[in-house]
Amino acid sequence: MTTTTVRVLLADDEHLIRGALAALLSLEDDLVVVAEAATGPEALAMARAHAPDVAVLDLQMPGADGVKVATSLRAELPACKVLIVTSHGRPGHLKRALAAGVRGFVPKTVSAQRLAELIRTVHAGNRYVDPELAADAISAGDSPLTAREAEVLEHAADGAPVSEIAERAALAEGTVRNYLSSAASKLGAENRHTAVRIARERGWV
Amino acid sequence: MTTTTVRVLLADDEHLIRGALAALLSLEDDLVVVAEAATGPEALAMARAHAPDVAVLDLQMPGADGVKVATSLRAELPACKVLIVTSHGRPGHLKRALAAGVRGFVPKTVSAQRLAELIRTVHAGNRYVDPELAADAISAGDSPLTAREAEVLEHAADGAPVSEIAERAALAEGTVRNYLSSAASKLGAENRHTAVRIARERGWV
């Protein structure tokens, strides 16, 4: 019986977690961590160099987030399955992740034992999404914002005044105010700043 | 030769990390993890029940953050040394932590090996603060905000309108605007929302 060993790439910016995880996964006979990375670009480089079977990526990393890395991997190493691990799961991220061809999506609240199982699951070609995150994503639904509304809201995210947003979006100030207003009412917010916060929580920006 | 074993409490909301960490620390002969917790209140309860020598606390946990837990521990279990571990260290947090009697403060980018050493360090009665975080804290300096300015800014943190802030702070609207304005100018922000963001980054709210 040839137990196939799964070659794993581990990417997380927190050394403490990455190291601990590598140690725990190594206890499993059929898993071997072939590479580690602390940033998005580093994860990509490591993947190219080692061509792992499964890439375990943190969602929030310096440089490029897990979904962006997954998109690049999809193009360059289609055989490499991606499993995203995240601390605070926002509904929109899950959608984007699945669109990027990610095979698994779980919160960091799972146990290491469970993570090992999931690595095998995605390696076998199956998909797995944490039920609670999936429920959140479904109940949150799609973004009700139109393209312009989302664009303007994104420009407003850092607290810039309307005049600056108008300049960056090449729109009249009145138009910008209008979009911000309609976006806020769609999100049930009283002003654009809470609207930005809500859209962030839902992963819509 | 009686090697003293150090009894450790581990608190982190991410099960994956907590479990991995517990496993790694258990590899050290002189360390034993006697309790684990996923939230602030849970950490307190566990500490009361097990009276550990050292408490390793995540800074951001549901319920009550690491510093608040540390404050309570200081009062109830003065013998228990607190070591704070954080993912994204903001200067102000370090100051608050030290004021709360915390003995160690390190980012999650340290290795598990190093963490084990630091647990022994604080158990021995010494202090340790990550040099980089310390440098950030020093360069960021103290908060230039007065008590009222900070209070009002905190109420404004969720994007509430001035009228609501005024009500919560029991101040006239004009007064609230005044504090927000002076706080914004002290922080070099153009409006209160960017002021909130900056104060957050510095850990001053």
Place this chain on the structure above:
DNA sequence: CGCCGAACATGACAAATGTCAGAACCGGCC
């Protein structure tokens, strides 16, 4: 004591923001 600076507090005015009604455009549909 009398003076000074800092923090606290307020209302009036100017500027930025939110709201509204409506015009132009586009795609689907009868």
Place this chain on the structure above:
DNA sequence: GGCCGGTTCTGACATTTGTCATGTTCGGCG
């Protein structure tokens, strides 16, 4: 074609927010 609903875009108006001048209180200091 003609109609309809939705998105995009705009300026005018009302509201909210930011700024300023001013007054008050309080603690330190010559």
